Amino acid sequence: xxxxxxxxxxxxxxxxxxxxxxxxxxxxxxxxxxxxxxxxxxxxxxxxxxxxxxxxxxxxxxxxxxxxxxxxxxxxxxxxxxxxxxxxxxxxxxxxxxxxxxxxxxxxxxxxxxxxxxxxxxxxxxxxxxxxxxxxxxxxxxxxxxxxxxxxxxxxxxxxxxxxxxxxxxxxxxxxxxxxxxxxxxxxxxxxxxxxxxxxxxxxxxxxxxxxxxxxxxxxxxxxxxxxxxxxxxxxxxxxxxxxxxxxxxxxxxxxxxxxxxxxxxxxxxxxxxxxxxxxxxxxxxxxxxxxxxxxxxxxxxxxxxxxxxxxxxxxxxxxxxxxxxxxxxxxxxxxxxxxxxxxxxxxxxxxxxxxxxxxxxxxxxxxxxxxxxxxxxxxxxxxxxxxxxxxxxxxxxxxxxxxxxxxxxxxxxxxxxxxxxxxxxxxxxxxxxxxxxxxxxxxxxxxxxxxxxxxxxxxxxxxxxxxxxxxxxxxxxxxxxxxxxxxxxxxxxxxxxxxxxxx
Numbered sequence: 001x002x003x004x005x006x007x008x009x010x011x012x013x014x015x016x017x018x019x020x021x022x023x024x025x026x027x028x029x030x031x032x033x034x035x036x037x038x039x040x041x042x043x044x045x046x047x048x049x050x051x052x053x054x055x056x057x058x059x060x061x062x063x064x065x066x067x068x069x070x071x072x073x074x075x076x077x078x079x080x081x082x083x084x085x086x087x088x089x090x091x092x093x094x095x096x097x098x099x100x101x102x103x104x105x106x107x108x109x110x111x112x113x114x115x116x117x118x119x120x121x122x123x124x125x126x127x128x129x130x131x132x133x134x135x136x137x138x139x140x141x142x143x144x145x146x147x148x149x150x151x152x153x154x155x156x157x158x159x160x161x162x163x164x165x166x167x168x169x170x171x172x173x174x175x176x177x178x179x180x181x182x183x184x185x186x187x188x189x190x191x192x193x194x195x196x197x198x199x200x201x202x203x204x205x206x207x208x209x210x211x212x213x214x215x216x217x218x219x220x221x222x223x224x225x226x227x228x229x230x231x232x233x234x235x236x237x238x239x240x241x242x243x244x245x246x247x248x249x250x251x252x253x254x255x256x257x258x259x260x261x262x263x264x265x266x267x268x269x270x271x272x273x274x275x276x277x278x279x280x281x282x283x284x285x286x287x288x289x290x291x292x293x294x295x296x297x298x299x300x301x302x303x304x305x306x307x308x309x310x311x312x313x314x315x316x317x318x319x320x321x322x323x324x325x326x327x328x329x330x331x332x333x334x335x336x337x338x339x340x341x342x343x344x345x346x347x348x349x350x351x352x353x354x355x356x357x358x359x360x361x362x363x364x365x366x367x368x369x370x371x372x373x374x375x376x377x378x379x380x381x382x383x384x385x386x387x388x389x390x391x392x393x394x395x396x397x398x399x400x401x402x403x404x405x406x407x408x409x410x411x412x413x414x415x416x417x418x419x420x421x422x423x424x425x426x427x428x429x430x431x432x433x434x435x436x437x438x439x440x441x442x443x444x445x446x447x448x449x450x451x452x453x454x455x456x457x458x459x460x461x462x463x464x465x466x467x468x469x470x471x472x473x474x475x476x477x478x479x480x481x482x483x484x485x486x487x488x489x490x491x492x493x494x495x496x497x498x499x500x501x502x503x504x
Contacts, residue, residue, distance in 0.1 A: 032156025066118025075404020090123025102177030165311025277390030286417025320376025348378030
């Protein structure tokens with residue numbers, strides 16, 4: 001019997017890396033899709049299950065809160081329990097929660113299902129990224145893999161708005177969740193068939209205390225930030241949550257310095273690249289998530305677009321995103337990773353600055369199309385390079401944790417950015433409404449949000465130059481040579497020394 005099994009294993013063709021990467025990228029796309037797919041359908045969801053204003057907010061926040069708070073735990077679980085196993089379990093939970101959300105008949109059930117979706121996503125995202133890095137450990141193949149990752153991650157946000165609009169207008173809001181459930185089931189089957197079994201569990205114990213403290217800290221932080229959008233920054237609950245998060249993060253730091261099997265081991269930051277990549281990713285995320293919140297609102301509330309037209313309007317952004325992600329490794333090889341990253345951030349900033357000129361009497365072609373293309377190109381290119389930077393030089397046993405960390409910083413950065421920008425936009429709109437018509441007041445608030453977003457990205461571009469040039473070599477051997485970038489590039493040119501910068 002054993003002999004027959006061995007012969008069958010030998011006869012079965014090994015899954016190709018390209019097919020496995022496609023399955024993993026589909027898992028990442030699904031997670032990103034769920035972040036934005038409800039945005040267009042919120043008015044219909046509110047009427048369908050009788051949501052209050054606060055309840056409508058929590059249809060979005062419940063997913064983001066669970067996702068952002070549990071990513072580190074999900075990444076570490078993937079490292080210790082087996083990445084493929086955790087990915088499949090996360091996809092199963094995600095599919096089940098999506099189906100439950102589509103069948104929900106009350107606001108409580110819907111919000112609980114969205115939170116369960118976020119829990120599943122917190123397992124899927126870091127495990128899928130770690131498995132992709134296992135498939136392409138080094139060389140130009142990793143650059144192409146990260147290009148695919150960037151394309152599907154950015155396209156997921158735009159695709160969510162498009163699919164949400166199509167499904168809501170055609171069959172009603174429950175189908176946005178039924179479609180996600182069906183798609184996730186297909187992705188789960190593809191992962192089971194195409195992604196090869198890895199080595200299994202890694203040595204080490206799960207840091208329960210550290211995980212509990214940092215999860216509670218992130219929960220307080222994300223909850224405080226999301227609540228601040230409606231309650232205000234001076235609300236006692238918001239201040240208490242933010243102060244609690246600060247205290248818990250300080251306690252987490254003290255705990256991790258004393259534990260041999262720490263959730264966040266110091267070796268993760270040995271090269272300096274992980275810290276730099278995550279800081280810059282948090283700043284990018286602060287603008288990224290807010291963009292997909294404000295842009296559909298402007299299209300629907302000011303321009304009067306239908307859900308379908310609003311979703312279709314995201315297609316140029318999604319196309320530019322995929323193009324930028326595909327070209328990012330080639331461009332960084334030719335002109336250098338630091339120059340490429342800086343140019344990408346400035347390109348996105350230019351698109352947002354263009355959006356800051358929108359008008360209440362504007363149109364999609366004049367006010368949205370051109371900026372969307374610039375934003376898509378810049379966003380995807382920056383995402384590819386920062387993801388590579390945040391996972392480069394990480395010990396293999398910590399790949400899942402590194403994937404969880406870079407997703408966490410993007411989510412937390414997004415929560416901070418969206419809370420701050422929503423407060424700003426609301427304040428500007430309220431002030432403008434005292435002497436301007438409603439649509440002009442709304443537009444003034446959106447203009448302010450886009451202007452500040454452009455300023456944040458311009459500052460991020462300036463910060464990227466010293467951070468990517470001064471990170472240390474792998475193993476901490478010393479600073480990179482002046483004028484060289486520590487951001488991973490696609491492939492070295494013949495004869496070009498790369499000891500100062502990792503290759504992808």
